[in-house]
Structures are given as C-alpha cells and as structure tokens.
Amino acid sequence: MSTSKGLEGIIVAETDITSIEEGNLSYVGYSIDDLAEQASFEEVVYLLWHKHLPNDEELHNFKTQLFNEMTLSPSFIEQLKHMHVENAHPMDVLRTAVSMLSLYDSEHDHEDREANFDRAVLLQAKMAMIITTFHRLRNKDSLVQPKQDLSYAENFLYMLHGKDVDPLESKAFNKALVLHADHELNASTFTARVCVATLSDLYSGLTAAISALKGPLHGGANEQVIKMLMEIETAENAIPYVKEKIANKEKIMGMGHRVYKEGDPRAKHLKDMSKEITKQNGMPHWYEMSEKIESYVKETKGLPANVDFYSASMYHALGVPHDLFTPIFAMSRTSGWIAHMLEQYANNRLIRPRAEYVGPMNQTFKPVNKR
C-alpha cells in the first residue's frame, strides 16, 4: 500500500460544482473573476445548487424564499442567549446552534430531495441570523430585523451593525461572500461529504463542516491574520516581525495553499477591496502592512497569499468583530457545503479509505496485574 500524507493530489470524487484547473477557479464553469465582479451572492448560491444562473423570476423567488427564512423563533433566541458564556467563541456557538436547528425540524432525514432544497434555503438564511443575533445579544443590543429590499450581504451588515449600509462596503462584502462560496474538496467540504455519505442528514454534515473549518490551517486562518496585523501595528514593523517568525519556523497565517502554488485567484479581488475599503474608512495602514507581508513571504518563501489573507484587513475595515471572521466564512461556505452534500446524496457511496498499519504485531496479552 502507498500513502499520500494529507491525501495530497488524490482525486476522490467527480463533481460538477467547482473546478480548479491550472490555478483558475470557476463555479459551474463561470470564472470566479466574472462572478466576483458581477454576481450577487444570491445568484452564486442559486448557481451552486441548481447548476444554472437564475433568470429574473427564479432570482426573485429565491430571494423571497431566503428572506422568509430569515427569522429565529423566540425559543431559539432564548437558547442563543444561554450560549453567551464567558469567552464563548462565535464559531463554537455557530456549530452548536446549527446542530440545535435540527431539533426544530423533526423530519430531517436525508432522502427527500425537494425537502432538502427547502432545508438548504433555511440553513443559508439562518446562518446570517444566528451570527448577527448572537453578536447583538452578547453586546446587549436590541435585535435588528432584516429588510426585504436588501441583499443577503446588505442584510448581514445591517443586522450586525444596526445602521444603513454604505454602498462600497456592501459591494466589498458581497464580493467576499461570492469568493468564499465554494472551493472543491477543501477539508471542511470533504468532511461534510464524508458525513452525509453515511446517509446522515444536512444538519449533521453542516455541523461537521463548521467544526473542520474552524481550525487555523483552514478557515480559522482569517482570524489569525488579523491577530498578527494587530501585533505588528505599523507598516514599518511588518518585515522585521515576519522575518523573526520565519527564523523561528513559525507559519505566517493567510499564506500558502495546498493547491495553489503560484497564487490564489481569489486573493487579488480581496486585495483590491481591502485597498479600497481601508482607504475609504481612513485606515490604509492595514492594507499597506498586508502588502509588505505578502511580497516578503512570496519573495523569500515562494508562498502566495490565500483567500484568508486580505479578507482579514477588509473585514476589519468594515468594522466586523475579529471573532466573526471565521463564522462569516462558514456563512458563505454553507452554500458550497450544501451543494456538495446534495451532490453526494445524488450519487452516494460510503467514503471509507484505508490506513497502513505501522504499529507492533503479534503481541501477547498479559492480565493487568502482570504488566
């Protein structure tokens, strides 16, 4: 048996959702560059789930369905209040809350495809509600209801901050949601597929995916990036800080990628938005610092910035609390996780690879008093 540590380069599924070919990323055959510039997050979610871009009527109906699910029951909100224990990380809250949603859906078995589409809309809508509601509850702020004439991106910022959303900010946030929506068989999507391949349900798959995304080598990296930028403080400190980290063999978060060795095609879009938003909001040094780190790490280690790198300075400039960066990633990626889980159900086989045993063999068992 031969092994590939971390399953690098192993193809384990066929998919018609997302393709990464020679460094180019597309969703259902549409280049990420076009989608980032022109598509709303709702159009992208629809595309990932239905494999075609919605026409006017389909988009209108889909947005209405999403909006109608943007609610949380009083008893659910009550439970969320109890989750605000000291130092509770919103990613842990989100994981627990998504799992809890299944309790409110008594017929959540996997088999009914139509019911799974309705459930998909429910989950996508509730992700925004859970994150914003939890944040406002922990700050003891009154809850803000979504508005039907706002987009998904606008509603999220509106419910989070409780004030009208600036057009450039909503453009930047929509773009970030589009860029994070799917990414082939990344660790959390693979986790979701492994989970539902046992014929477990969407809630379980989503809970498992959130758990995998949380780690700092995956989606959790965006929060680590802002932590690093905060430690660095000024653009002048950036290179000495990174030099020292590299000398100590520590990783620079937001840099490097398993698949992209030359560059992550999403990073340039987030870089542009980070530049614009930090400038507009009077904090260009976060962008300048990031740019210095990116060039230095690329030059000295050959590692490119990944999707988590420039999203950090951009979200910070949007006034998003740092511990919500990864939950926001999860909110966007819910669209991709669901697309993959539906694809897995449609052509399922249990996922069960093998391991090569390298431990001792033929040992003689001795009773405990003889060991």
Ligand SMILES: CC(=O)SCCNC(=O)CCNC(=O)[C@H](O)C(C)(C)COP(=O)(O)OP(=O)(O)OC[C@H]1O[C@@H](n2cnc3c(N)ncnc32)[C@H](O)[C@@H]1OP(=O)(O)O
């Ligand atoms: C949405 C996402 O999940 S994007 C990724 C988010 N994660 C991060 O940003 C965390 C930082 N980056 C990393 O840890 C890695 O680049 C990963 C996990 C993303 C990819 O990992 P892998 O393909 O498994 O590469 P691996 O971790 O084996 O690294 C290969 C070599 O590059 C080095 N390297 C990789 N990334 C970094 C980094 N960010 N900083 C410093 N060195 C790095 C490793 O130390 C290793 O060096 P060595 O061969 O001398 O031991």
Ligand SMILES: O=C([O-])CC(=O)C(=O)O
């Ligand atoms: O694909 C990966 O390994 C990680 C990643 O960039 C993502 O999930 O967006």
